[in-house]
Amino acid sequence: MSTNNAYYIPHRATWPILATLGLTITLAGFANYLNGVAIGPVMMVIGFAAFIVMLAGWFTLQATESESGMYNTQVGISYRMGMMWFIFSEIMFFAVFFGTLWYTRNLSVQWLGGEGVGAATKELLWPSFEANWPTNGPGNVGGEFEPMGAWGLPFINTLILLSSGVTCTWAHHGLLAKKRDQLIKGLIATVVLGFLFVLFQAFEYHEAYTEMGLTLGSGIYGSTFFMLTGFHGLHVCIGAIFLSVVLFRSVKGHFKPENHFAFEAAAWYWHFVDVVWLGLFIFVYLM
Amino acid sequence: MSAVVAEHDDHEHHDHGPEKGLLRWFVTTNHKDIGTLYLVFALAMFFVGGAMAMVIRAELFEPGMQFVQPQFFNSMTTMHALVMVFGAVMPAFVGLANWMIPMMIGAPDMALPRMNNMSFWVLVAGVLLLASTLFMEGGAPAGGWTLYPPLVLQTGDALPFAIFSVHLLGISSIMGAINIIATIFNMRAPGMTLMKMPLFVWTWLITAFLLIAVMPVFAGAVTMLLTDKFFGTTFFDAAGGGDPVLYQHIFWFFGHPEVYIMILPTFGVASTIIPVFARKPLFGYNSMVYATASIAFLSFIVWAHHMFTVGMPMAGELYFMYATMLIAIPTGVKVFNWTATMWKGAMTFETPMLFSISFVILFTIGGFTGLMMAIAPSDFQYHDTYFIVAHFHYTLVPASIFILMAAGYYWLPKWTGNMYNEKIGQLHFWLSVVSVNILFFPQHFLGLAGMPRRIPDYAVQFADWNMISSIGGFIFGVSQLLFLYIVVDTIRGGTGEKVTDEVWEDAHKHGLEWTLPSPPPYHTFTTPPTVIPTEHL
Incomplete structure (x- = not known):
């Protein structure tokens, strides 16, 4: 430096x-x-x-x-620390919604179904409600809906995002080995895969709203589903734009093997978005 | 901007003075300027929040409705809390952090100066957005600072503004916290090892971690309030499978660390001031660090003690009761250490020391009432009464606020190069310490007798203590104008006596800031210091 x-x-x-x-x-x-x-x-x-x-x-x-x-190197460390703890704060933000999913699914819906201390709640308020997941609650809020399966678009999106993590690392190796060509190709692939993910998610949402009756207002299932995947999708967009800026700079000849904070920050962010998606795929779609 | 960059692309840039004129305060990246901005803003908000408290105490002076509508009264309790927490106490400590941390660890500035500027201005934007709700249709939020649903969802036009203001305040706090962490980890002078740092720096480091861990949690909680109100989600609505109690869990997962965000830097300042005026090293430096870290860790696993009466399973009541009581151990270590620091010290009683000593005593009272409420079956009696109001005001007013006053008296001579008027300072202290007890001590009795909080009227048997409390409140409120006078007076020259670099006897052995001139030049430690003071160890 x-x-x-x-x-x-x-x-x-x-x-x-x-x-x-x-x-x-x-x-x-x-x-x-x-x-x-x-x-x-x-x-x-x-x-x-x-x-x-x-x-x-x-x-x-x-x-x-x-x-x-x-x-100088010390400035670079400050920036890296800043990015690292910013990502930590983002993790805490997602933790709220994962926690909400866990709490409602395992506690509040079960109590409404009469489990534990909720026996009187069930008898007096909603005697006919059976605790199942997915649910839109005893009030059947938002009407009948079909839950989102895991093995269609969501699975393809999982593969897309995981591959984009690989291409991103490949680009990083290119940067470190001073292979500008590999850096640019890797970044192009990552950005394209990122936006492809967003596009597929848009298809998924469209299908949910038009054919499955699944909306943000479909009780607690719809609320947690769209809140978690929606905020994740927003972060994919931010990450992809961030990577696009890095791509643009790479084309202009920026970054050296020993000085490329922006690339690192974008890559960290991208991996963070990737890991959150794995959590989503397991807890929102699969389970 | 690139022109500016090119202009400063040299090695001499540290010798720059401030920008000319008012623009300086908008574009500054200097930690001292930004510290000043934070402190001035916090002081202003202290009086805004204080004025709201005066409205509350005026209404409660006598039973019956005197001055304001119940809705407005509830807006006052809600806004008083939000303004004091997010507008006064937290920014005041961030201001101290900005001013002092670089000077205490021998750094040229904060690690991320541009972001430092942004965190201040986003704070101002957040508070302005919040304050604007006072003038909206349906009034300011009136459901309490905890913003519990479903009650808070009945707020009028103010609701989305209040929610977005929380988002902005959160962004500001997170940026400030990241900056403090990067500064402390990355900017220390050679030889300033972690275990040589002044306690104030340590407590802020730990506080910064609390901030980045819980501010996003609060942001998530209020985001769900927003979608429940406007976008048809049912996170906090049982009909859709959600649960209003879920909000309380999330809120207090944020809220309990949040109260320690206000108290840990308080501990840090007290641990910095007391050794100087006791002319002894801090007793048990290492144990102070570990105690602070323990308190911070425990703050994440005790949140539901705010919810003992919500209808938790017995196992939850018991767990949160015992976990909460554990906090008394590290806190006890701290109080013991402060006392032991003063033991056989050659003490003098200048205003900063007076405030610090009264902090140790009065904070301990607040701690003991906290223990009383940690006992779940007892809490059933005190919950949501004036007892809890008395408890947390003891931990915030004669603790956080008093220590902020102490910090002001302690460092104002360093910041301005002028000495404050000791006589008026002592008058301010004695008026404050007497009136704060007249104000809050009777509230214990009111709470134990069953007077509920957040209600503008009360039964006649509560009349006497309420009147006494209100009188104490008015005296306390007016006394604080003395502090405003002293701050302005000291900036304008104070007693006229020019202070030395160390200001307080032998202070330069306790901290690097006292090795600098008073007032310090615009840029300090552009070359790192070579001698690290260790008298505080």
Whole structure:
């Protein structure tokens, strides 16, 4: 890396303010939209556009600085620690929804069916409810539905995501071995597989809504199913866009075997998204 | 931006001063500037939240409805809590962390300076979004700061704004915590080993881990509130197979570590101040570190002691009761160590020390009432009464707030280069310590007698203690204006006496910050220090 010994400390930062504004206007717009206020969607568009501009600007700035050798090894460690603990916070976010799935499936639905301390609940409130999974609860919320099987699109998506983890690592090996061609091909494959996953998930959702009667409102099964797979899909999108930026930079000739934090961060993030999917495939689809 | 980058692409950039004018505060990446922003914002929010408390105590001054509508009263209790927790106490400690951690470990700045700027401004955005709900149709959230469903789902237009404000506050806290972790792990001066760090740095390191572990959990919980309200999910609705109690579990899985997020840095500051004024090393440095880590670990496995009356299975009641009582052990270690530090010390009683000593005593009272409530069968009696209000206010006001005051008096001379007025400082202390007990001690009696919390009216037998409590509250509230006066006065020159680098006798043996000039230059430790003070060990 750079021979510059000093830890690089920027003097002024203009992007964080724009990031804050973009984020806040987007969320305030979303809140207004939920309250049925007409200005809401307009605010969301403006705020999100500002956020995108910020991302592009901030990333460009970081890439320029990195390529000009302003970051020494110690700066690189800070960035890696930052990414690592950011991913940890993401894991905790997903843990909430996995925990919710576990709790509702093994505890609250069972109590509603009369197990343990729930005998009186069942007798007095919903005597005819039988605890099964999947369920939309004693109120049959959202009407009849068909649960999502594991061996169709979800299984293909599992293979896609696992392969994309392999191509991502292959690209990394290419970067380390200074094989630019392998790096770019590996990244292209990863990004294509990533977006293919999202496309297949869109097909899956479409089928659920139009043919299976399975919606976000299908009781606790629909709630947990769409919340978990939806947030995961969102993270796949973010990861794929992140990898696309890395691909773009690779084509421009960025990254060296000893200095490629952005690639590493994107790869870590991608593997994290991969592992979450395995959890989803087992606990949401298979079991 | 690239022009700016090129301009600064040299080795001399550390000698830069601040930007000129107001813009400085929006674009700054300097840990001292950002620390100041956090502290000023926290102080402002302390008075906003305090004003809400005044409304509450005015309404409760006498039985019957006097000043406000019940709905607004409940908004006040809810917003008072949210503003104080997320707007005052947490940002104040992040401000201290920003100012002090780089100076204490000999680092040139925080590890991720741009993100540091963003975490502050996202905090401001979050609090503004929250504050805006006061003016919305249906009023601000009024279901309590815990935002329990189904009650909170009855909130009017404010609900999505409150939820998104929680998201923003969470983003801010996580970014701040990541920055602190990276700074402490990666930016220490050579020779500053982990077990030589001042306790304040240690407690913040552990707090930062609590933050990144639980803020996403809270974000997930409120996201489910949002989808239950607007998108037809049934996470917290039994008709769809969900469970409102699930929310309580998730909330308190966040909530219990959250209260330690407010108290662990408090412990750290106390452990930093007491040795200086006792002129002795901290007693049991290692045990302080281990106790802090133990408390942090235990905070993850005791959450349902907030839910003893919710209808848990007996095994749950027993487990959470005993696990909670375990916390008394590391906490006891800490109180013992503070006391032992002062034992046979050559103590002097400047304002920071007065606040710290009263913290040790009054926090212990708060701890003991905590033990009382950890006993599940007893908690059935106290639950949701003024007893719990008295308990957690003892652990937050004469503990966290007092220590924040102590930190202000302790470090203001370092930050500004000016000495505060000791006479007014002591007056502030004595008024605060007396009035805080008039304010909160009677609430124990009210709670034991059965007065419920979060209700604007009460039965006449509670009248006397409520009036006394309110009088204490008004005195406490007004006394804090003295602190505001002192802060402003000290910044503007204070007593006119120029302070030395170490400010307090022999303080330079306790911490690196006292080896720097007062006030420290804009950039400090651009070359790492060579001598590591170890008097605190």
